[in-house]
Amino acid sequence: MSTKNIIDQNTKTKISIGSFALESGGTLPDVELAYERFGPKDAPVVLICHALTGNQYTIGSSESPGWWYGLVGDNCPIDTTHFQVITFNVLGGCHGSTGPASFNHLTQDTYRLDFPKITIRDMVHAQYKALQKLEIYEVHAIAGGSLGGMQTFEWGLLYPNFMKQLFVLAATPYLSDYGIAFNHIGARAIQDDPAFNKGNYDKNEQLQGFELARMTGMVTYRSGKIFQKRFDRSHNESHYDIQSYMDYQGEKIKERFDANSYLYLLESMNNHDISRGRGTLQNVAKQFQAQLYTISFQHDLLYPKELIEDFSADVPNSQHHHVQTDYGHDGFLVEFDQWGLWIQEKINQGVVNNHDN
Template identity: 55%
Template sequence: MERETRYEAQNVLIGSFTLESGETLHEVELAYEHVGPEDAPVILVCHALTGNQYTIGDSEPGWWKGLIGKDGYIDTSEFQVITFNVLGGCNGSTGPLSINPVTRERYKADFPFVSVRDMVHSQKKALEVLGIDHLHAVIGGSLGGMQVLEWGALYPDGMEHLIPLAVTPSLNTYGIAYNAISRFAITNDPDWKDGYYDPHHQPTSGLATARMIGMISYRTDEMFQKKFGRAATETSEENHKEAKYEVESYLHYQGNKLVSRFDANSYLYLLRAMDTHDISKGRGNLTSIIKNIKASILAIGFKGDLIYPPEDLEKLFAQAHSSPFYLINTKFGHDGFLVEFDKWGPLIKEQVTLTKNIEGVK
């Protein structure tokens, strides 16, 4: 008899929460999506920079719909899957858009800086409120992968499996450089107003530019060349604003698309969390940190990833752990963890179900 699969998307209140910086937020809430049978093992999914809690989605497909779902590589008829919108986000969790319970006005730029460790600690507290005290697995890519590594370091007894994707122990200089340009674009938009802009009139030009910059770092030159080449648009206009080439049109589209769903301040806060994260901070050398992780680990990197070089992830576990590392051959670079699930989804399925001898994935 097939177990009933529930779907819920709502908020959980975790009360007052003290950040790594020492500052305390009050009346904190995290928005979440929760799918799967009530008696099934729980898998926590951690989202990336512009992701959200809608991993699977309901009325619209979620951002990992091809990986997770009924009969998916992570099967929601066999597992419960829960995803939180990160602290500092803009999809329902406490962040710059939220009302400060002390001032009764939006935090905006008065919101304190948050760290990746803050995100993980807040998720742990939210899980406890929801009555979940142990996880079968924690999985995520990019900023989500940073959270996965922190889960293993902060709560080594809290899960059976860790699956970090497209991530490194800390963001490399190249990644920080891209983030610096994105930050510059937003903070120099006249509408940014030092972060105290009207949420309905945010710095759209700066945020769109930041997204365009990000898209270049997420994909490989080979991918851009294959997809666009030097194909021209159909515009007959000859000016500096019109997109003359298809690649320009694509970047404009991606920038405008993000503006319609994301908050510029949240973007800045999450960029800072990525920049400052270092799993070794205050803990000593990487070898000892990884050896202290008790969960079974499956690490996956993606060929051509510019901001989280896969060789750094491989080295992290090779020097201290017998955990397997897989390099996925892809033209998508960093964005490989969001596509081509047939290439690496079987690895995930094998890890979480402990099945053996999956063919064609080595």
């Protein structure tokens, strides 16, 4: 990937938004959001919102690719030679933004479970405040999948005139009871682990419950068909390959994510419901001012096509695209060649570029 269009290449880039009022009524002091920023400074802005265990590294680098590397970047469907792309690590995250693993200057200790409850709307308000600090007062588009899609829905309702387009991938207007059930299993696996110690664990590496939570999630993120294709009951004398894969995923999450943060984000997903305090879903659908584009993925157990498509149909001038894939929910992270061109076609509509290409 070319680096000529990179604005902020420092992976430790953060912005302070100061004291921040939460939906719960509390206030967080000295809030920081970590972010990644690519593209020409005078180009239209695309804000990307990340998923549950994602982070701000949407693009990353060729040596350490981000989670949407190939969909976003130079000469990609979301092209950073034409767009400036910004991704924040969410409030409550653990990759540089203020969250449970952050130091609380009031108590001179880590927040852990003293961190206040946060909502999807809190995440969006915090990012809006950060964009104002960056002197960005409008964006061309906002896009995200899963937890990122939940944020994108809320962006369209909290700040309806801030963007022209919304791209919601693999996310529904509220989290279903099925999704809450799996989140509950994951949360209990963490909380009931003696090593969790009510959030006062020393290191993630101690938490076998966190491994189980991740394994539970992995079963829902992909389809049985893709597991069968990949592993086909292959095994050695002691393990099936699928068992080794699940163990690997459990170990890997402990290396890159904080368990307390994971719990807080699960809870914010559980409480996601864009109709909360706004009336019926049908009435809420009429409140979107930006063009809404939704994408669903075949075999997505958590965010089914029917729920996404039915809601999208109630939003004026919205468009829905369904992707045939064996990957299920994780389809929004792979196979960009199958659906990236659809996004490219839509996102390039109505773009005004002021910079020299």
